[in-house]
Amino acid sequence: MKTLAELMAIKEATMQKMTVREDTGDDAIRIVVGMATCGIAAGARPVLNAFVDEVAKRNLKGVTVSQTGCIGMCQYEPIVEVIQPGKEKVTYVKMTADKVAKVVNDHIVNGNPVAEYTVSAIK
Amino acid sequence: MRELSLNILDIAQNSITANASLITVEITENTVEHTLLIGIYDNGKGMSEEQVKSVIDPFFTTRTTRKVGMGIPLFKMAAEQTGGGLEIKSELGVGTEIRATFKTDSVDFTPLGDVASTIQMLITMNTDRDFVYKHKVDDKEFVCDTRELKAILGDVPLDTYEVSQWILEFIKENTEVLYK
Numbered sequence: 001m002k003t004l005a006e007l008m009a010i011k012e013a014t015m016q017k018m019t020v021r022e023d024t025g026d027d028a029i030r031i032v033v034g035m036a037t038c039g040i041a042a043g044a045r046p047v048l049n050a051f052v053d054e055v056a057k058r059n060l061k062g063v064t065v066s067q068t069g070c071i072g073m074c075q076y077e078p079i080v081e082v083i084q085p086g087k088e089k090v091t092y093v094k095m096t097a098d099k100v101a102k103v104v105n106d107h108i109v110n111g112n113p114v115a116e117y118t119v120s121a122i123k
Numbered sequence: 124m125r126e127l128s129l130n131i132l133d134i135a136q137n138s139i140t141a142n143a144s145l146i147t148v149e150i151t152e153n154t155v156e157h158t159l160l161i162g163i164y165d166n167g168k169g170m171s172e173e174q175v176k177s178v179i180d181p182f183f184t185t186r187t188t189r190k191v192g193m194g195i196p197l198f199k200m201a202a203e204q205t206g207g208g209l210e211i212k213s214e215l216g217v218g219t220e221i222r223a224t225f226k227t228d229s230v231d232f233t234p235l236g237d238v239a240s241t242i243q244m245l246i247t248m249n250t251d252r253d254f255v256y257k258h259k260v261d262d263k264e265f266v267c268d269t270r271e272l273k274a275i276l277g278d279v280p281l282d283t284y285e286v287s288q289w290i291l292e293f294i295k296e297n298t299e300v301l302y303k
Contacts (some may be wrong), residue, residue, distance in 0.1 A: 001300075002293040007275050010289055014279045037194045040133045041124050045240060056284035067248050070192070
């Protein structure tokens with residue numbers, strides 16, 4: 001059973017690893033998941049969790065995963081936007097947790113958006 | 124919504140939008156009377172009587188903003204289809220309390236689903252807010268308060284991956300015990 005004492009141990013371990021908080025400044029990549037009623041109903045929660053897991057697993061620095069409200073294309077939810085300074089925003093539609101690993105690998109790590117999952121592939 | 128936990132996630136977003144600093148999610152289940160209460164209480168900016176009416180009826184809204192939509196009506200429907208209901212108490216500048224009651228023995232009862240995941244997401248995606256999660260089943264109760272977690276963690280943020288995973292398991296395990 002998980003206890004608060006265990007959390008204390010995690011804190012100690014993390015403190016040792018923690019240096020200055022990694023730079024999430026100007027060149028940071030933002031992964032934004034639509035989490036309004038439409039997104040949640042369409043399955044955004046497992047998608048967001050999968051992004052958080054994948055980014056942590058690969059120990060990616062300068063990548064943040066966050067949530068936003070309704071993006072305005074409810075029929076294509078779950079929608080995920082990848083925002084990177086100096087590059088055009090990429091909008092992924094009808095996302096699932098299974099598609100996340102490919103997006104992180106191809107797009108976030110290697111810089112090649114996964115065209116077949118984007119809104120332009122559907123419209 | 125496929126699970127009530129998703130309704131909770133959705134409704135709690137309204138509290139965040141309303142600038143609440145403290146959000147309480149209460150789940151109280153009575154297995155003898157087959158009733159379930161889901162309460163979401165916040166200290167956000169609150170709503171006027173007129174606004175409360177408009178969030179309950181999606182077709183009443185004047186839609187000058189996109190702040191209200193289908194969230195409350197869907198939650199209300201999930202409660203009413205079991206023979207329960209939903210009530211909102213709100214005061215401008217004080218906060219909002221939403222209570223939904225369910226009859227768990229109704230065939231139209233939507234399962235609670237993965238509440239641990241909902242609470243984990245609320246906590247880790249909104250580390251600048253505080254959350255209290257109270258889950259009660261008959262005479263057993265589990266409470267998770269982020270103010271307590273923050274006191275232990277000090278400078279280590281709640282959205283650190285290891286911490287976030289611990290929160291999920293902590294809630295999951297302690298909630299499962301309530302049903303044993």
